[in-house]
Amino acid sequence: xxxxxxxxxxxxxxxxxxxxxxxxxxxxxxxxxxxxxxxxxxxxxxxxxxxxxxxxxxxxxxxxxxxxxxxxxxxxxxxxxxxxxxxxxxxxxxxxxxxxxxxxxxxxxxxxxxxxxxxxxxxxxxxxxxxxxxxxxxxxxxxxxxxxxxxxxxxxxxxxxxxxxxxxxxxxxxxxxxxxxxxxxxxxxxxxxxxxxxxxxxxxxxxxxxxxxxxxxxxxxxxxxxxxxxxxxxxxxxxxxxxxxxxxxxxxxxxxxxxxxxxxxxxxxxxxxxxxxxxxxxxxxxxxxxxxxxxxxxxxxxxxxxxxxxxxxxxxxxxxxxxxxxxxxxxxxxxxxxxxxxxxxxxxxxxxxxxxxxxxxxxxxxxxxxxxxxxxxxxxxxxxxxxxxxxxxxxxxxxxx
Ligand SMILES: NC(=O)c1ccc[n+]([C@@H]2O[C@H](COP(=O)([O-])OP(=O)(O)OC[C@H]3O[C@@H](n4cnc5c(N)ncnc54)[C@H](O)[C@@H]3O)[C@@H](O)[C@H]2O)c1
Numbered sequence: 102x103x104x105x106x107x108x109x110x111x112x113x114x115x116x117x118x119x120x121x122x123x124x125x126x127x128x129x130x131x132x133x134x135x136x137x138x139x140x141x142x143x144x145x146x147x148x149x150x151x152x153x154x155x156x157x158x159x160x161x162x163x164x165x166x167x168x169x170x171x172x173x174x175x176x177x178x179x180x181x182x183x184x185x186x187x188x189x190x191x192x193x194x195x196x197x198x199x200x201x202x203x204x205x206x207x208x209x210x211x212x213x214x215x216x217x218x219x220x221x222x223x224x225x226x227x228x229x230x231x232x233x234x235x236x237x238x239x240x241x242x243x244x245x246x247x248x249x250x251x252x253x254x255x256x257x258x259x260x261x262x263x264x265x266x267x268x269x270x271x272x273x274x275x276x277x278x279x280x281x282x283x284x285x286x287x288x289x290x291x292x293x294x295x296x297x298x299x300x301x302x303x304x305x306x307x308x309x310x311x312x313x314x315x316x317x318x319x320x321x322x323x324x325x326x327x328x329x330x331x332x333x334x335x336x337x338x339x340x341x342x343x344x345x346x347x348x349x350x351x352x353x354x355x356x357x358x359x360x361x362x363x364x365x366x367x368x369x370x371x372x373x374x375x376x377x378x379x380x381x382x383x384x385x386x387x388x389x390x391x392x393x394x395x396x397x398x399x400x401x402x403x404x405x406x407x408x409x410x411x412x413x414x415x416x417x418x419x420x421x422x423x424x425x426x427x428x429x430x431x432x433x434x435x436x437x438x439x440x441x442x443x444x445x446x447x448x449x450x451x452x453x454x455x456x457x458x459x460x461x462x463x464x465x466x467x468x469x470x471x472x473x474x475x476x477x478x479x480x481x482x483x484x485x486x487x488x489x490x491x492x493x494x495x496x497x498x499x500x501x502x
Pocket of ligand 1: 131135182184196199200217249250252253357358
């Protein structure tokens, strides 16, 4: 069997590597730079091992391409392209549209189309299928299924093999073939009754995290007002063996999932006349955390940040990855600059960002830790400035949430 995977980012490349063990894989991406890099056996994704990629490339099991004709004889095509928000913070399906066009215009025989991109319920049935059909001349009747991706980049304990996978086809044949495909490299497959259930479940998973993170973020503001430690209080609450789950506060939420996916759910809820008040409020609380952090730092530093050299430590959205999408560091830096601070940032995992490079971890008036990578020495952070504010709860003996 030949598998074509549209989009070779965090999701698409990860799947390519697991599928490569059992199938011939074509990784289609419209970024020529990424395609060239992958064909030379270099992975651009944390957690995707270049040595395995090299093995698949050398053995002819994997090829990256920008050419639509390379997917024309595939048996299964997987969509793994971004699903961001528009400027007005509404679901943006333009990448899905492009992927559907690639499939419609190039695939000349019936195959199984599986969507792994995150989107609102109804996307497979009401958007992907009709869009592929629109571009497919003459019309070819494909099978359609959804299997939302749950990969957590940088995580070692859960991977494609041991993370249960949801799936549903538009008909029973699509469901069956989807099961056959994933069962090669996934231990537990969970079929649900419709694609809409799978799509909504994926959005709920990330909304669950978003709302609970917002709750501990708000709680950090409450404990600060009460003059008690948020971490000690949460640790105390977490000793209850049931009915509670650990979440930790921070300067905000980042990445492609938590700040974005709940808005897909809110948009579809409101379109259908249902309230999404929790989701909207959680989003606001998480976005406001950056201001709370900067307010705290300003209050501790003579009520003014004008002209102060402030070093933001860690600009990736989470530890040990180079991903800066929707990072809370962006808003922290914006608030600092609006208040006249001279801001630089240190993050050697990210390296360069917005045309700026990672600055040395030293010599600042103020350091604010937004993300703590394992590779960054705690003592060096403490020594980097006379005043250090830690928004991660990982640095001992300094100010923090
Ligand atoms: N990153 C995660 O942790 C994660 C986890 C679960 C689900 N998801 C979802 O998976 C989807 C993909 O996310 P990602 O993190 O892999 O994105 P990504 O930005 O890492 O990768 C997307 C890739 O698709 C390519 N691309 C864009 N449009 C294309 C097109 N029309 N044709 C071919 N290639 C195209 C880009 O060049 C890029 O390499 C999104 O819907 C996301 O919400 C992501």
